Amino acid sequence: MTGTVFSVSLGPGEPELITLKALNVLKSADVIYCPGTALATGGVKSRARDILQALPVDEGKVQVYAVPMSKQREAANEAYDRLCGEILRQVAEGKQIAVTAEGDACFYSSAYYLYERLQAADCPVKMVAGVPAFIAAAAAAGLHIAKQQERLLVIPGDVVVEELLESVVSKRTLVIMKVPLGEAIMRPFMARHPELHYHYFEQVGTPDEFYSTDLSEILRRKFTYFSLLVISAH
Numbered sequence: 001m002t003g004t005v006f007s008v009s010l011g012p013g014e015p016e017l018i019t020l021k022a023l024n025v026l027k028s029a030d031v032i033y034c035p036g037t038a039l040a041t042g043g044v045k046s047r048a049r050d051i052l053q054a055l056p057v058d059e060g061k062v063q064v065y066a067v068p069m070s071k072q073r074e075a076a077n078e079a080y081d082r083l084c085g086e087i088l089r090q091v092a093e094g095k096q097i098a099v100t101a102e103g104d105a106c107f108y109s110s111a112y113y114l115y116e117r118l119q120a121a122d123c124p125v126k127m128v129a130g131v132p133a134f135i136a137a138a139a140a141a142g143l144h145i146a147k148q149q150e151r152l153l154v155i156p157g158d159v160v161v162e163e164l165l166e167s168v169v170s171k172r173t174l175v176i177m178k179v180p181l182g183e184a185i186m187r188p189f190m191a192r193h194p195e196l197h198y199h200y201f202e203q204v205g206t207p208d209e210f211y212s213t214d215l216s217e218i219l220r221r222k223f224t225y226f227s228l229l230v231i232s233a234h
């Protein structure tokens, strides 16, 4: 009998935003893997683990794996290869494995790197959908992110270019993830366009949540990785 791997979406931070299906999979899994980042001071920080701690899930089966910074591709690939091997051995023993992801597991998620390796090894993998951060952010601010004929574009900060900002905001709402990666272009653009509406969010659904629509306050802010920006003309 072989087991199954579930790629489980945890939602963006607020424990109640996990789905019932995801919670049931976590409860019945033999091992739950959480991605984390190694700290210079030792230890590993993991937002996925932080979310799990607030849920009725046995902590004893949670394992955090450190993924090297995204720029160190080779080291990251090695970490995924190692973890994939470990998971495949357990699946062969019939174990049910959950691999967690913040927000939704198939939306700009590093869960993808593991998923593609497991699939290539013919391992049964299932995905459990979840609430992505930008949807939770909009809800927290009472924002109807797209209505009627409006269009929406979601991009990561590292693909932001001036022309894109200029051309899209008049026609559609723009959601920018990984804000610091695009700030060199976004900051001057925002300063030149005070007529647009800006919604800046950090750490939605956590005790450190920050939200502002005040352009000068946003521009004074040091952008953090767990932030997103919604720009619209209306």
Ligand code: SAH
Binding pocket: 012, 013, 101, 102, 103, 104, 105, 106, 107, 108, 109, 131, 132, 133, 134, 137, 176, 177, 178, 179, 201, 202, 203, 204, 205, 206, 225, 226, 227, 228
């Ligand atoms: N899979 C996630 C996205 C991961 S990519 C999802 O479905 O939302 C990481 C980016 O997600 C961050 O740079 C930030 O833009 C956004 N993000 C994730 N959690 C967030 C949160 N709690 N508050 C604000 N932004 C968040």
